Amino acid sequence: VTAESALEAFVARDLPRIEGLPEGMTLKEAATTLGADPASFGRWFIGEAQDEVFYTQADVPGYEGGVRIWFRDGVVLQVTGAWPQMDIGALAALGDPDDRLDFRMDTLVVPEGERVYAARGLAVRLNRTEDRVVGLSVFPPTTPALYRDALRPADDYREVAIDDEPWLGEP
Amino acid sequence: VLGLVEGQFKRIAEGKAVERTKPDALFDWAHLDAVASRSKAATDAVFGKFATGPPLAHGVSIHDAWDTKVLELQDVSVQDTSATWRVNKLLTGNTDVKALDREHGAIQGRGPEKAIVDRVRAAVIVAKRDKLLEIHKAWPAFASGGVVNIQRFKAATALANRNEMWKLFHTVVHEYLHTLEHSRYRAYQTKLGQQEGSFTLREGVVEYFTHTVLDGVAYDDPLRVAVEGPFHDPLIKHPIPPYGGYAERTNAEKLAGLVGARNVMAAFFLGDVEKIGGKG
Numbered sequence: 001v002t003a004e005s006a007l008e009a010f011v012a013r014d015l016p017r018i019e020g021l022p023e024g025m026t027l028k029e030a031a032t033t034l035g036a037d038p039a040s041f042g043r044w045f046i047g048e049a050q051d052e053v054f055y056t057q058a059d060v061p062g063y064e065g066g067v068r069i070w071f072r073d074g075v076v077l078q079v080t081g082a083w084p085q086m087d088i089g090a091l092a093a094l095g096d097p098d099d100r101l102d103f104r105m106d107t108l109v110v111p112e113g114e115r116v117y118a119a120r121g122l123a124v125r126l127n128r129t130e131d132r133v134v135g136l137s138v139f140p141p142t143t144p145a146l147y148r149d150a151l152r153p154a155d156d157y158r159e160v161a162i163d164d165e166p167w168l169g170e171p
Numbered sequence: 172v173l174g175l176v177e178g179q180f181k182r183i184a185e186g187k188a189v190e191r192t193k194p195d196a197l198f199d200w201a202h203l204d205a206v207a208s209r210s211k212a213a214t215d216a217v218f219g220k221f222a223t224g225p226p227l228a229h230g231v232s233i234h235d236a237w238d239t240k241v242l243e244l245q246d247v248s249v250q251d252t253s254a255t256w257r258v259n260k261l262l263t264g265n266t267d268v269k270a271l272d273r274e275h276g277a278i279q280g281r282g283p284e285k286a287i288v289d290r291v292r293a294a295v296i297v298a299k300r301d302k303l304l305e306i307h308k309a310w311p312a313f314a315s316g317g318v319v320n321i322q323r324f325k326a327a328t329a330l331a332n333r334n335e336m337w338k339l340f341h342t343v344v345h346e347y348l349h350t351l352e353h354s355r356y357r358a359y360q361t362k363l364g365q366q367e368g369s370f371t372l373r374e375g376v377v378e379y380f381t382h383t384v385l386d387g388v389a390y391d392d393p394l395r396v397a398v399e400g401p402f403h404d405p406l407i408k409h410p411i412p413p414y415g416g417y418a419e420r421t422n423a424e425k426l427a428g429l430v431g432a433r434n435v436m437a438a439f440f441l442g443d444v445e446k447i448g449g450k451g
Contacts, residue, residue, distance in 0.1 A: 042232030043224045043350045044317030050357040055317070057231045065242055083242060106243040106315065107307075108252040128248035153316060154361075158374075160312040160342060161264070161417055162183070 007033045010079060010138050013062055013086040016093045020121015020141045025076040027056075030069045034058040034079070046070065046077070047150040053077065055153075062086075065135075070153065078139035078151055086133055091115070091124060099144035104155040105134060118144045172268070172295050175261050180302040184309035190324055191237065197323040198335075200229045202400040206336055207233060209397050210343035214351075217384045221440035222351045227319055227343060232350075236320035240308040254296045254303040262288060312342050319346045332402040333409045340398050341414045345381045352377075355442030359449045372447075375423030376439055378416045385414050 001019045007030065009017035031038040036058035046053040053070050060067040065082025097115035103125055104110070113130075116123045118141065125135030139151055190196045207227045215223050227233045243249050262268055262279065271277070277284045296303065312321045321339065326332050360372035388394070390411055396403050426447065427435045434446035444451050 037231075040228045040231050041225050042227070042317055045352075045354060045357055048358075050354045050361060052354050054225070055231070059230075083245075104315075105246065106240070106249050106253060107256040108246075108249045110248075127246050132246065134246070154357075155316045156314075158314045159260075159310060161415075162311060 003029045004033065006138065007079070010081065010136065011060055011062065013081075013084045013090075013136065015086075015090045015122070015124070018120065018122050018138060021076060021079065021138050023140045027069065027071045027074050027076055030071075030076045030079060031056060031058070034060055034067055034069065036067075036069055045154040047152060048148070049150075050154060051150070053153065078137055080135060080137045080153070082135050084133055084136050088126070088131060088133055091133070094120075094122075094124075097124075099148065101148060101152070103135075104157060107157060116144055116147055118142050118147045123147065172258065172261055172291055173298060175265055175267065176258070176295060176299045176302055176306070179261070179306050180299075183311065184302070184305040187237070187309045187324060188305065196325060197235075198325055198332075199400075202336075203233070203321070203323070203339065204229055205400065206339050206398050207343045207347075209394060210340050211347050213340075213388050214344050214347050214384050217387055218348075218351065218380065218436070218440060221436055222353070224347065224350045227347055227350070232318055234318055234320045236310065236312060236322045237308055237324075239315075239318075239320045240310075244304060244308065250300075250304055253307045254300050255292070257303040257306055258292050258295050262292065311338075312346075314346060314349065317350070319343070329402040329404065330409070333399045334412055336398050336400065336402065337409070337412050341381070341385060341412075341416075344384050345377060345416065348377045348380050348384075351440060353438075353440055353442035355451045356439050356444055359444045359451060370419055371422040371426065374417045375419035375421075376426070376435060378420035379423035379427065379435070380439070381416060382414065382420065 001022055003022055003025045006019065006021045006025070009019070011034070027038050030036070036056045038056055041054045041056040044053055044055060045051065053072055055068045055070045058067045058069070060081065062085050063081040063083060064085065067079060067081045069079050070077045094117055098118045099116040100112035101114040101116060102109055102111050103114040105127070108128065110126070110128045113128065114123055114125045114135075121139050121141040123137040123139075124133055126132065127134050139147070142151070211226045225232070244253065272279065279285060279288045309322065312319065314320065321342065326335055356372070360369050363369040363372065395409065399409065423435070430447050437443040438447040438449065442451070
């Protein structure tokens with residue numbers, strides 16, 4: 001799989017064509033293809049060890065929630081897309097996943113909603129009622145354990161507290 | 172609790188859906204980025220010798236909270252948990268509810284009280300579901316998966332808009348500090364339970380550092396011009412709204428009193444968790 005064909009399949013949300021990402025794909029390649037600005041990025045944490053990771057974002061047609069490129073040292077670790085417009089029936093062609101993991105959607109934790117096809121470098125997130133794909137991830141093919149331990153971005157949810165804050169009123 | 176929901180709805184959510192349809196109802200992203208940049212500069216001036224990070228930037232690490240919620244609330248299951256979340260926040264965090272608990276010696280998680288609270292929660296969700304979801308959409312700020320989400324609604328007056336911008340300045344200092352957490356510190360604190368120190372090490376310590384930054388800010392004219400943007404009036408020295416934040420800060424201050432503030436900083440920014448009694 002080449003960088004170009006891997007990202008084309010991801011952009012097209014064409015599950016049978018997705019075979020993960022090639023090892024060593026550069027941030028520059030991914031950002032250019034997906035239309036992200038590699039100079040504008042955030043810092044976050046990934047995997048069980050909470051390793052440092054960086055991400056940039058692109059607006060990609062077909063992904064209502066945008067696409068994020070996760071990278072470190074200029075190398076892409078994975079590409080994730082939120083709210084892909086696609087037919088859930090396409091999942092049937094993939095067979096049984098290697099693993100099923102919990103994941104978070106806003107205040108909701110979806111139990112075993114993430115289906116991991118580690119050997120083909122793909123993870124698919126379904127909503128709780130399993131009638132909508134809400135996320136796609138592609139990464140270099142790996143093992144289920146390595147995906148779980150080293151590739152999943154931390155997904156905690158926090159809110160600013162307001163009830164006891166006097167500064168919400170007028171000065 | 173029904174009254175608290177009504178109060179919260181009026182305070183932060185009423186009319187917001189209509190506001191979104193009006194031109195010029197939202198703060199401009201360029202101005203918000205400028206405020207975020209000033210928040211980073213203020214934080215780096217205090218803690219930059221330990222760690223710095225990329226600036227929070229719209230479309231990447233700062234998003235429009237309303238847009239994000241509209242997307243997530245397409246899903247009925249997210250609607251259900253969000254309505255419950257909103258009521259739980261009132262039941263566990265509101266000062267009036269806490270006073271009621273104290274008055275009756277009630278512990279909400281204990282058998283008889285829990286049965287009552289469960290009935291109240293279910294009834295409130297049924298009666299106020301639509302308003303709870305509007306409150307959820309209009310919540311002033313939240314962070315999810317490393318992305319900060321803020322509301323962009325302009326207020327009615329220049330005075331109120333200046334106030335909003337100073338609150339944003341404060342909020343971004345807090346959120347930027349979260350992005351400076353060292354991997355080793357984060358791995359340590361996430362393994363602790365909420366009551367075993369995780370909340371103190373996550374929110375309390377960040378709040379402690381937020382106050383440290385804000386206490387040292389010189390609210391001079393250049394900063395006022397940048398933060399207040401188009402709402403700045405050179406004839407008015409806008410009173411800076413006090414920063415509140417999480418009460419958990421007091422526990423972080425106790426930690427700093429025990430181990431020393433510099434050791435808390437070494438743990439948070441440099442990952443030297445042994446300096447606060449932790450193990451990496």
